[in-house]
Amino acid sequence: MMGFCADPATVEGVKWWMCYLTTNTHISFYKSFLVVLALLALTAPLAMLLGFAGALARRSGIFPVSLIGHTYTSMVRGVPDIVFFLFIPIAMDQAFELTRHKILCPEVIGPVYQGNDFVVCTAAKLPLSTADAWVHTTYGFFLAAFGFAIVFGAFAANTIDGALSAVPKAQLETAAAYGMTKRQTFWQIHLPQMWGFALPGLSNLWMILVKATPLLFLLGVEDVVYWAGALGKTKTAAYFDYPHGDWRLGYFAMLLVFYLFVTWVSENFLSRMQAKFNTGQATIGGKKLPQGIAR
Amino acid sequence: MASKSARTRAGRKSNGFDDAIPVVHLKDIHKSYGDLEVIKGVELKARAGEVVTLIGSSGSGKSTLLRCANLLEVPQSGEIIFDGNPVHWKVKGSERVPADMNEVRLVRTNLSMVFQQFNLWSHLTILENVTEAPITVLGRSKMEAEQTGRKYLEKVGIVEKCDAYPAQLSGGQQQRAAIARALAMEPHAMLFDEPTSALDPELEAEVVQVIKKLAAEGRTMILVTHDMKLAQDVANHVVFLHQGVIEEQGNPSEVFGNTKSKRLIQFLSATVTA
Numbered sequence: 001m002m003g004f005c006a007d008p009a010t011v012e013g014v015k016w017w018m019c020y021l022t023t024n025t026h027i028s029f030y031k032s033f034l035v036v037l038a039l040l041a042l043t044a045p046l047a048m049l050l051g052f053a054g055a056l057a058r059r060s061g062i063f064p065v066s067l068i069g070h071t072y073t074s075m076v077r078g079v080p081d082i083v084f085f086l087f088i089p090i091a092m093d094q095a096f097e098l099t100r101h102k103i104l105c106p107e108v109i110g111p112v113y114q115g116n117d118f119v120v121c122t123a124a125k126l127p128l129s130t131a132d133a134w135v136h137t138t139y140g141f142f143l144a145a146f147g148f149a150i151v152f153g154a155f156a157a158n159t160i161d162g163a164l165s166a167v168p169k170a171q172l173e174t175a176a177a178y179g180m181t182k183r184q185t186f187w188q189i190h191l192p193q194m195w196g197f198a199l200p201g202l203s204n205l206w207m208i209l210v211k212a213t214p215l216l217f218l219l220g221v222e223d224v225v226y227w228a229g230a231l232g233k234t235k236t237a238a239y240f241d242y243p244h245g246d247w248r249l250g251y252f253a254m255l256l257v258f259y260l261f262v263t264w265v266s267e268n269f270l271s272r273m274q275a276k277f278n279t280g281q282a283t284i285g286g287k288k289l290p291q292g293i294a295r
Numbered sequence: 296m297a298s299k300s301a302r303t304r305a306g307r308k309s310n311g312f313d314d315a316i317p318v319v320h321l322k323d324i325h326k327s328y329g330d331l332e333v334i335k336g337v338e339l340k341a342r343a344g345e346v347v348t349l350i351g352s353s354g355s356g357k358s359t360l361l362r363c364a365n366l367l368e369v370p371q372s373g374e375i376i377f378d379g380n381p382v383h384w385k386v387k388g389s390e391r392v393p394a395d396m397n398e399v400r401l402v403r404t405n406l407s408m409v410f411q412q413f414n415l416w417s418h419l420t421i422l423e424n425v426t427e428a429p430i431t432v433l434g435r436s437k438m439e440a441e442q443t444g445r446k447y448l449e450k451v452g453i454v455e456k457c458d459a460y461p462a463q464l465s466g467g468q469q470q471r472a473a474i475a476r477a478l479a480m481e482p483h484a485m486l487f488d489e490p491t492s493a494l495d496p497e498l499e500a501e502v503v504q505v506i507k508k509l510a511a512e513g514r515t516m517i518l519v520t521h522d523m524k525l526a527q528d529v530a531n532h533v534v535f536l537h538q539g540v541i542e543e544q545g546n547p548s549e550v551f552g553n554t555k556s557k558r559l560i561q562f563l564s565a566t567v568t569a
């Protein structure tokens with residue numbers, strides 16, 4: 001904070017804005033944008049990983065494996081997302097704590113579920129109650145990211161599975177005819193060609209993921225929506241250094257701009273990717289694709 | 296008549312003698328899909344430097360027979376002998392399957408196939424299409440494979456399309472690229488499954504020309520075609536397949552000039568008027 005902000009009551013005009021926009025709460029607000037981006041950066045690759053695992057499991061010739069794949073995708077896809085967003089972090093938290101409880105304090109006997117409460121010994125707490133606040137925040141954030149990844153991974157699995165099936169059989173058979181092993185065919189032909197078919201679905205999924213990030217708020221992570229609401233509220237001079245009226249419209253407009261910007265960047269990137277994959281896309285009977293699609 | 300591929304087969308140059316070991320030898324092949332028997336005991340030989348053309352109406356089993364040769368289909372009975380080495384079998388469930396995938400790969404890498412629908416890998420450029428299998432399967436270096444690849448692309452006349460994707464080429468160009476891909480494996484023999492059937496007549500000629508050139512070089516080929524003129528021009532041996540059995544075979548002048556089987560006479564008159 002700048003020196004002249006020491007006494008907020010005396011600053012005016014540009015200086016007032018400079019002071020106002022650099023208060024600690026505003027800094028938290030700015031950081032929450034990074035939290036959203038971090039969530040996206042963590043969830044997307046994790047969901048892709050789960051998506052691949054789910055798709056390959058579903059396609060596996062080994063029955064139990066394909067059963068697991070099918071169970072995962074249909075269960076997650078069938079249950080409302082919000083239920084999973086709420087369920088997974090709590091379930092994972094309790095699972096971790098229960099495991100630690102069993103290992104770290106075996107001497108404690110008696111059930112962990114006492115009435116409506118889930119009680120583990122102090123040593124099993126995650127994070128430990130003595131841990132810094134940032135550890136708690138980070139832990140909560142990671143649990144939330146997992147929740148997102150598991151939900152979006154199931155959708156990604158569906159898309160990837162479909163895209164793998166969409167690759168023309170003749171392309172794979174030709175690889176076999178030229179002596180490629182199953183593994184070589186998968187890595188050299190099947191997977192690269194899958195992307196062209198999966199990208200529209202995955203792009204869609206990414207946009208839905210971007211739009212779902214405010215659900216972090218539901219999980220107790222103080223995200224952009226939380227801060228925009230908090231900062232925008234009317235502030236009276238009696239309690240606040242920088243009193244102002246109801247500015248929520250302005251703050252939510254900032255969110256609008258932020259999300260539009262993320263959307264714009266994503267769409268640019270994704271359409272470029274799509275164009276790249278389309279260059280080498282399917283030619284059935286060698287017929288050229290119409291120009292509009294090929295570009 | 297000693298093509299490069301023929302020369303690599305130590306001492307077994309094309310000599311026209313019947314006792315030479317065939318490059319491809321299919322022996323008493325039976326192939327069924329469920330209850331439908333598609334190939335009913337067929338024997339087919341292609342000796343080094345020989346062009347065998349396979350004719351017959353649609354559904355007579357020509358593609359199936361060709362696909363048995365490189366084991367894309369596994370015949371229920373009969374032998375597949377490549378360069379004198381029979382493929383060994385084992386029983387898996389109720390089916391017969393090749394016992395050793397290495398044997399299968401050895402056949403496939405030495406017996407390149409050209410498909411009716413070209414089947415160029417759509418995500419790879421023309422040059423990459425031609426170098427893919429030599430690099431991945433034969434373990435050639437990229438540089439070596441590209442050198443070889445360009446040589447064969449030049450031979451089929453589309454080396455200037457190296458960096459294009461299949462979708463950007465005409466059908467005729469794609470099929471020529473597919474032939475270059477087959478040649479780049481430097482195989483002992485080649486299989487062609489109706490290579491000109493998917494092409495418009497004006498594009499057909501450019502592919503026919505390439506095939507004739509390869510035949511004249513003394514390459515060992517089995518060619519399925521609906522083009523009777525091509526069949527007659529390039530063949531050393533013509534085989535007429537009807538409902539999964541060989542109805543008639545022999546050298547082209549005999550088969551086309553002095554046709555014996557009623558069915559072939561019928562077939563030929565139908566294709567001429569068609």
Ligand SMILES: Nc1ncnc2c1ncn2[C@@H]1O[C@H](COP(=O)(O)OP(=O)(O)O)[C@@H](O)[C@H]1O
Nearest residue numbers: 328331333351352353354355356357358359360
């Ligand atoms: N994968 C398959 N499953 C079942 N039937 C098949 C299959 N492939 C080919 N057939 C049948 O086998 C017969 C011969 O087909 P094919 O070898 O493609 O004939 P051709 O190439 O001479 O036109 C046809 O009746 C066809 O329907």
Ligand SMILES: [Mg+2]
Nearest residue numbers: 357358359489
């Ligand atoms: Mg056919």
